[in-house]
Amino acid sequence: MAGAAPFPEWLEVVAIRGGAGMAALAVGAIFLAATGHDPWRAYREMMIGALGSPFAIEQTIIKAIPLMLTGLGVALAFTMGLWNIGAEGQLVAGALAASWLALTASLPTLVMLPGLILLGAAGGAAWAFIPAVLKTFVGVNEIISTLMLNYIALLWVDYMVFGSWADPTAFSFPYSRPFPPQAHFPVLLGDIHIGLVLALIAALLLAGLLQRTHWGYEIRTIGASLPAARYAGMRVRRNVLLVMAASGALAGLAGVGEVSGVIHRIQQGISPGYGFTAIIVAWVARLNPWAVILVAVLFAALLNGGFVIQTAGVPAAIAYMIQALVLFLVLASEHLLRRVRRRRALSQTRAALQVGR
Amino acid sequence: MSRTVSDPLVRLQGIVKTFPGVVANAGIDLAIFPGEVLALLGENGAGKSTLMSILAGLYRPDEGTILFGGERVELRSPRDAIHRGVGMVHQHFRLVDSLTVAENILLGWREPRFLLDLRSSAAHVRRLADQYGLEVDPAARIWQLSVGERQRVEILKMLYRNARVLILDEPTAILTPQEVEQLFRAVRRIRNEERAVLFISHKLDEVRAIADRIVVLRAGRVVGQSSPQASPRDLAQMMVGHDIPVAPKRHLPPGAPVLEARGLDVHGDRGPLAVRGVSLQLRRGEILGIAGVAGNGQRELLEAIAGLRFPAGGSLSFNATDIASLTVRDRWVRGLAYIPEDRLGQGLVGAFTVTENAVLRDYDRPPISRGAIFNWTAAREKAETIVNAFHVHSASLQVSVRHLSGGNQQRLLFGREVLTAPVVLLAMHPTRGLDVEATTTVHRLLIDLSAAGTAILLVSESLDELLAVSDRIAVMHRGRIVGVHPTTEVSRAEIGLLMTGSAPS
Numbered sequence: 001m002a003g004a005a006p007f008p009e010w011l012e013v014v015a016i017r018g019g020a021g022m023a024a025l026a027v028g029a030i031f032l033a034a035t036g037h038d039p040w041r042a043y044r045e046m047m048i049g050a051l052g053s054p055f056a057i058e059q060t061i062i063k064a065i066p067l068m069l070t071g072l073g074v075a076l077a078f079t080m081g082l083w084n085i086g087a088e089g090q091l092v093a094g095a096l097a098a099s100w101l102a103l104t105a106s107l108p109t110l111v112m113l114p115g116l117i118l119l120g121a122a123g124g125a126a127w128a129f130i131p132a133v134l135k136t137f138v139g140v141n142e143i144i145s146t147l148m149l150n151y152i153a154l155l156w157v158d159y160m161v162f163g164s165w166a167d168p169t170a171f172s173f174p175y176s177r178p179f180p181p182q183a184h185f186p187v188l189l190g191d192i193h194i195g196l197v198l199a200l201i202a203a204l205l206l207a208g209l210l211q212r213t214h215w216g217y218e219i220r221t222i223g224a225s226l227p228a229a230r231y232a233g234m235r236v237r238r239n240v241l242l243v244m245a246a247s248g249a250l251a252g253l254a255g256v257g258e259v260s261g262v263i264h265r266i267q268q269g270i271s272p273g274y275g276f277t278a279i280i281v282a283w284v285a286r287l288n289p290w291a292v293i294l295v296a297v298l299f300a301a302l303l304n305g306g307f308v309i310q311t312a313g314v315p316a317a318i319a320y321m322i323q324a325l326v327l328f329l330v331l332a333s334e335h336l337l338r339r340v341r342r343r344r345a346l347s348q349t350r351a352a353l354q355v356g357r
Numbered sequence: 358m359s360r361t362v363s364d365p366l367v368r369l370q371g372i373v374k375t376f377p378g379v380v381a382n383a384g385i386d387l388a389i390f391p392g393e394v395l396a397l398l399g400e401n402g403a404g405k406s407t408l409m410s411i412l413a414g415l416y417r418p419d420e421g422t423i424l425f426g427g428e429r430v431e432l433r434s435p436r437d438a439i440h441r442g443v444g445m446v447h448q449h450f451r452l453v454d455s456l457t458v459a460e461n462i463l464l465g466w467r468e469p470r471f472l473l474d475l476r477s478s479a480a481h482v483r484r485l486a487d488q489y490g491l492e493v494d495p496a497a498r499i500w501q502l503s504v505g506e507r508q509r510v511e512i513l514k515m516l517y518r519n520a521r522v523l524i525l526d527e528p529t530a531i532l533t534p535q536e537v538e539q540l541f542r543a544v545r546r547i548r549n550e551e552r553a554v555l556f557i558s559h560k561l562d563e564v565r566a567i568a569d570r571i572v573v574l575r576a577g578r579v580v581g582q583s584s585p586q587a588s589p590r591d592l593a594q595m596m597v598g599h600d601i602p603v604a605p606k607r608h609l610p611p612g613a614p615v616l617e618a619r620g621l622d623v624h625g626d627r628g629p630l631a632v633r634g635v636s637l638q639l640r641r642g643e644i645l646g647i648a649g650v651a652g653n654g655q656r657e658l659l660e661a662i663a664g665l666r667f668p669a670g671g672s673l674s675f676n677a678t679d680i681a682s683l684t685v686r687d688r689w690v691r692g693l694a695y696i697p698e699d700r701l702g703q704g705l706v707g708a709f710t711v712t713e714n715a716v717l718r719d720y721d722r723p724p725i726s727r728g729a730i731f732n733w734t735a736a737r738e739k740a741e742t743i744v745n746a747f748h749v750h751s752a753s754l755q756v757s758v759r760h761l762s763g764g765n766q767q768r769l770l771f772g773r774e775v776l777t778a779p780v781v782l783l784a785m786h787p788t789r790g791l792d793v794e795a796t797t798t799v800h801r802l803l804i805d806l807s808a809a810g811t812a813i814l815l816v817s818e819s820l821d822e823l824l825a826v827s828d829r830i831a832v833m834h835r836g837r838i839v840g841v842h843p844t845t846e847v848s849r850a851e852i853g854l855l856m857t858g859s860a861p862s
Contacts, residue, residue, distance in 0.1 A: 213729045214721040220709075221717070227703040230665060231695070232717045233686030 012340060020333040024325035028318060042314050049308025050301035056308075058190040062262060064300035065192075066091065066254035066271065068199035070278035071285065071292040072206050073124075073250030079210060079287050080243045081223040086131065086146025087251040088275025089153035090124040094252025095259045096156060097123025099176060099266040102183035102259070103165055109182040116183060116260050117198070117253065124252020125245040127153060132244035136237045142244070150275070161267060175267030185261035193261030198253055200293070207289040219243060251275060272303070280327045299323060364426065365390050366522055366553055367412065367443070372421035374407055381407035382418070383577035389522055391551040394544060396558060396568035396585075398596055400793055404577040405557045409524045412555075413445035414438030436465075444515030445524040448531075450507050452499045458482065459495040462514045485516050489543045504652075505536040512543065523547060524555040529563055530818070533650055534853060541567050559596070561589045612641030615812045616662070616781050621671035623654070623661040630669065631657035633836040639781060644803060644813040646827030646844070648820060648852050654836035655816045656698060659783045662814070663695040664688045676780065689718055692780030696770055696787050698816075700763070704770045707759035711751050714758050715740035715773055739776075747772035748798070764795030771799065775806055782806065785816045800826050820849055832856055 029039035050060050070087040077084035098120040131145035165176035185193040210216035222229040259266050285291035306319020365388040374382040381404045397405045410416045414432035432438045452461050459479040479495040491509040529537045544554050558564050571583045573595040581595045616639040625631030632654040660666040664685035673681045697703040705714050716725045716736045724735040740754045747768040788796040807813050817823050831841040832855035840855045
């Protein structure tokens with residue numbers, strides 16, 4: 001018999017989750033070894049590439065910013081039980097809206113920057129609003145509609161960068177004219193742009209919204225039990241519209257950060273799938289806003305490490321594979337955690353009632 | 358019936374099964390003999406269903422052994438159990454709506470292995486149906502059948518698999534009295550073939566009518582055995598452990614009408630009208646009980662009054678003002694409280710803590726919220742008040758309510774709904790699934806509340822409950838109210854007749 005629990009519960013939680021991460025790395029190592037790479041060396045290179053120098057850390061944080069913002073957006077929607085898997089498209093829609101302003105208007109920095117942020121958020125919100133309206137008034141499943149809209153947004157970028165926004169000096173490379181300097185995000189440190197501040201403010205606001213406002217209570221109730229929400233007289237349709245829009249706005253901000261903070265133009269492939277990785281980030285973070293920030297950094301490190309080891313002949317896909325493994329194993333560990341908790345509850349019950357002795 | 362001494366078909370020895378927070382079976386011995394109807398009698402939560410689920414291979418016991426004809430056996434799954442000849446008919450049927458009766462009966466069975474010969478199987482099903490008087494058309498699809506017919510399909514399924522031990526879990530809860538008679542006839546025929554029928558129930562009269570032997574369970578233990586000749590009073594005593602407290606009901610002079618429905622029509626979930634032209638009047642301080650077989654429009658009626666369903670016709674007035682166009686929330690604010698049937702799915706949020714559940718109704722108004730800001734201190738204070746006033750036993754206010762017992766969940770829900778002394782309380786099956794003690798508490802709360810002036814509309818499937826607490830009893834059948842009588846002027850038999858739609862005089 002296992003007997004009384006020797007560890008405090010939080011330690012078990014950390015150990016089991018950490019164990020899941022380790023297991024993901026171990027399985028990844030098997031794949032690396034099987035494809036003729038030295039897993040130890042590959043992981044070391046990834047580590048160095050992600051966190052081994054000030055430059056590496058800077059790059060990791062830059063990649064973490066869009067993951068934070070999209071991750072927060074997805075976490076908000078998931079909290080209400082809305083399966084928004086269109087953060088990628090909403091990011092792109094935000095980038096397109098901001099690019100339109102940056103490329104067509106000539107404004108002073110003090111007007112341009114707030115304009116970019118607002119327009120980017122509005123772009124993402126509008127893109128998410130489409131499936132929200134379809135869901136609310138026609139009953140279209142948001143999983144399908146948000147997914148499909150991703151591809152429309154991505155193709156729209158192609159249309160713009162090959163068409164009216166094309167950079168005449170780039171021959172036919174798929175990118176737009178560069179943004180004017182007024183439309184560049186200020187940097188905080190090295191190349192880290194103010195998107196980081198936006199992401200941290202967003203996490204603060206989201207955590208406050210969910211835990212300290214009655215709107216947050218409403219969102220959590222709708223997510224936990226729709227019949228109970230109706231019973232309490234909550235306006236579910238209005239919340240679907242608002243929360244989807246807010247979720248899209250956060251993803252839209254990520255898009256602004258990429259075009260104004262990193263590449264200073266819009267181009268094909270502005271996101272290496274941040275909006276999809278965001279789903280994993282939100283889930284691994286168990287929809288907790290502060291955990292999203294932390295997990296986004298870890299996943300950005302993985303991504304960055306993946307880019308770096310390409311130069312050593314290891315496919316970057318290994319980073320994506322490890323991400324997927326982390327999700328798989330963390331979800332599996334949830335099951336393990338439940339069993340541990342159940343067993344503990346059982347042994348406490350039996351001890352209290354002294355059965356079978 | 359006299360029975361020659363024979364070897365038991367199955368013997369359970371020292372069965373122990375625990376769930377988090379509950380010891381469901383605490384060392385149970387039970388022998389089941391061929392040719393008997395063995396009734397397992399006990400309150401909700403006595404451990405009957407758990408014990409039978411162990412015998413049917415659904416749960417594995419923590420301790421104890423199961424012997425089939427003297428051989429020790431481990432049942433790893435329902436499949437193991439049915440191969441040993443144990444078949445269970447659950448309260449919630451396990452049938453595929455879009456398949457036919459014959460297809461459902463064959464589903465999951467080892468024969469035929471490759472080719473389905475539905476025609477010969479259907480013929481076999483028809484033979485079985487005739488043999489046991491379980492009339493049902495093998496070619497009908499499940500969704501076309503009534504609840505009683507679906508139950509027959511489940512029984513036929515087990516007979517088709519040649520079950521020697523047939524377990525019926527609360528089989529009569531969903532049946533009309535006529536259907537119960539038909540079921541009993543079938544059970545007697547099955548018993549006469551040296552099979553055993555295990556009949557789980559907490560209804561004394563039924564158990565006395567059908568059983569050859571009665572085993573009484575209480576708190577996970579066998580507390581007694583009895584013959585069906587035992588008096589209901591003795592059986593009840595064994596089941597409950599102490600005298601059943603009779604809730605004292607004071608009949609108050611009727612007050613002013615507070616809720617009035619006229620010609621109310623309400624659509625059901627599937628479209629057609631579930632409530633047809635219902636008119637009723639509820640007076641201050643009275644308890645109006647609504648009797649009826651489940652699914653005759655009771656839920657739709659309450660939901661329409663609570664504001665969760667918009668009526669298709671008729672009028673609804675509350676304190677002499679029309680409320681038909683008001684939202685759930687507006688009605689709550691005016692003093693209309695509602696304890697829904699689905700405690701954990703609708704009345705409470707299972708994943709939420711006690712504190713969070715305590716404020717489900719008023720989370721967005723003072724003192725719980727001021728402006729947009731949710732005040733946790735105020736929420737905790739409210740939860741504390743409910744927990745203390747209504748004796749909700751919980752380790753802390755931070756516990757998810759799904760981990761509370763049914764009685765504690767109900768007291769929390771009840772407390773939240775009545776804390777503000779509502780004008781009208783709608784309560785649907787408020788004691789379903791509760792043990793005797795919790796049931797008594799709920800009855801007392803209802804009576805105290807009505808004495809304080811609240812008008813209560815109580816829907817229940819327990820006639821005992823309705824007779825014990827109501828001032829008047831209305832009967833619903835097929836969406837209509839087919840009779841309203843003062844409790845003192847109506848007999849159980851009359852209500853029973855009304856419930857089946859056979860209106861007297």
